[in-house]
Amino acid sequence: MAVAQENWRDTEPSLDEVMASHGDVSPYVIIKTDVQRRGVLFSKKALQAVNHDVAALKMRGIYQEKENGEPNGLILNDGTSIIMEEMDADSAKSGRGRDAFVVDLIDGKAVLTDNGTVVTEVSYWPKPDYFDKLTSRGTPMWQVVNARPQRIGIAMYQFCDFWKAGAGGKGCKFCAIASTCKTTKEKKDMLINEDDVVETVAEVLKQPGRLRMIQLCCGTLLGGEGELLDEEVNMYAHLLRRLGELFSTKKILTQLIATAYTEKQLRRLYEETILSSYTADIEVLNENIFNWLCPGKAERIGYKGWKERLFRAVDVFGEHNVNTGIVSGVEFSRPVGFTSEEEALESTLREAEDFISHGVGIAQTVWQIRGNTPLRNQRAPSLEYLIQVAVGLDALQRKYRQEVYFDDFRTCGNHPNTDLARI
Numbered sequence: 001m002a003v004a005q006e007n008w009r010d011t012e013p014s015l016d017e018v019m020a021s022h023g024d025v026s027p028y029v030i031i032k033t034d035v036q037r038r039g040v041l042f043s044k045k046a047l048q049a050v051n052h053d054v055a056a057l058k059m060r061g062i063y064q065e066k067e068n069g070e071p072n073g074l075i076l077n078d079g080t081s082i083i084m085e086e087m088d089a090d091s092a093k094s095g096r097g098r099d100a101f102v103v104d105l106i107d108g109k110a111v112l113t114d115n116g117t118v119v120t121e122v123s124y125w126p127k128p129d130y131f132d133k134l135t136s137r138g139t140p141m142w143q144v145v146n147a148r149p150q151r152i153g154i155a156m157y158q159f160c161d162f163w164k165a166g167a168g169g170k171g172c173k174f175c176a177i178a179s180t181c182k183t184t185k186e187k188k189d190m191l192i193n194e195d196d197v198v199e200t201v202a203e204v205l206k207q208p209g210r211l212r213m214i215q216l217c218c219g220t221l222l223g224g225e226g227e228l229l230d231e232e233v234n235m236y237a238h239l240l241r242r243l244g245e246l247f248s249t250k251k252i253l254t255q256l257i258a259t260a261y262t263e264k265q266l267r268r269l270y271e272e273t274i275l276s277s278y279t280a281d282i283e284v285l286n287e288n289i290f291n292w293l294c295p296g297k298a299e300r301i302g303y304k305g306w307k308e309r310l311f312r313a314v315d316v317f318g319e320h321n322v323n324t325g326i327v328s329g330v331e332f333s334r335p336v337g338f339t340s341e342e343e344a345l346e347s348t349l350r351e352a353e354d355f356i357s358h359g360v361g362i363a364q365t366v367w368q369i370r371g372n373t374p375l376r377n378q379r380a381p382s383l384e385y386l387i388q389v390a391v392g393l394d395a396l397q398r399k400y401r402q403e404v405y406f407d408d409f410r411t412c413g414n415h416p417n418t419d420l421a422r423i
């Protein structure tokens with residue numbers, strides 16, 4: 001288990017210093033990035049004051065099953081949202097190599113604190129109307145889809161075939177899906193029931209103004225009678241056609257975060273369903289590190305193959321409708337990753353430009369080191385580095401006029417770089 005280094009604050013620019021040196025970046029985006037990097041805990045007082053009728057407090061996701069009474073997410077004063085990754089016992093003790101932030105209650109207000117000093121006020125993601133209802137099969141709807149303030153997420157397959165023993169247990173080293181699955185398999189099915197999903201989405205739609213986008217994201221299904229991944233494509237095509245019956249227009253703001261498909265598979269999804277955008281996560285913008293971190297993806301599709309499939313996806317879905325996610329910071333994982341932040345920044349942005357100039361946007365997700373992943377003993381880079389990546393990616397997306405409408409602060413709210421698109 002990694003242990004928080006006592007002197008880490010002396011070895012890198014502080015939150016205040018990073019905010020002072022990036023006057024053109026919203027301080028809330030910088031705070032959010034640091035919270036994601038270091039994690040956050042709740043004081044007893046803060047938890048006791050949470051209004052259970054108003055806040056969303058439980059979540060069934062592929063990376064965590066959360067029912068511990070902590071809010072699913074924070075909202076800062078300018079509307080910036082932060083997803084709460086539950087701090088498992090190991091991560092909480094280690095603070096991911098640094099001290100975690102703490103949400104406390106001071107003068108009756110929930111506040112984010114760092115080292116005992118108030119950083120900013122916070123509020124919590126609101127509970128949507130569907131949350132405590134049951135489907136006709138008796139399934140609690142909060143277990144069927146998860147909710148952010150502005151969208152819902154559907155995770156049909158709760159496992160990932162890359163982790164299967166038959167596939168060599170070659171899942172991505174930073175990913176918590178396998179351990180989440182292991183600890184929750186007694187209480188959930190591996191495949192979410194499609195009738196439950198359609199019924200829950202219909203219920204979600206009854207709440208006016210609540211839903212901006214439907215996102216679909218789950219683990220990889222490698223099987224299929226035709227091509228590799230046909231099983232996964234069939235699952236999504238069937239579900240999306242059924243969801244389409246709930247709407248009167250041909251396309252709906254939807255995002256599929258999935259494995260990298262062939263052009264034929266992509267065309268099928270685009271032409272037969274309401275799907276309007278597509279994401280296939282390359283995870284790290286470096287082929288050598290990708291091969292080490294994502295051995296299953298590397299073996300079945302490869303870094304260059306993944307990239308090429310994303311470029312072809314732009315032909316199918318059109319400009320501004322395709323992107324790829326990176327786990328920002330994981331490029332420093334030892335022993336294969338970078339050792340110098342300058343070198344990593346230069347290399348990451350150079351490779352990002354190749355994607356963006358081909359019409360593929362980049363969504364920066366901050367690496368949250370989880371105690372239940374093979375990378376539990378690693379250390380994330382400095383906050384300054386992560387902000388430089390966000391600023392660099394934002395500049396590139398502006399240079400190539402790459403709109404990130406389907407994955408920006410309005411629609412997703414999880415990516416520091418696309419949060420910057422608001423200015």
Ligand code: SF4
Pocket residue numbers: 160161162163170171172175176177218219220294
């Ligand atoms: S493809 Fe990699 S990151 Fe995605 S669910 Fe599978 S193991 Fe996790």
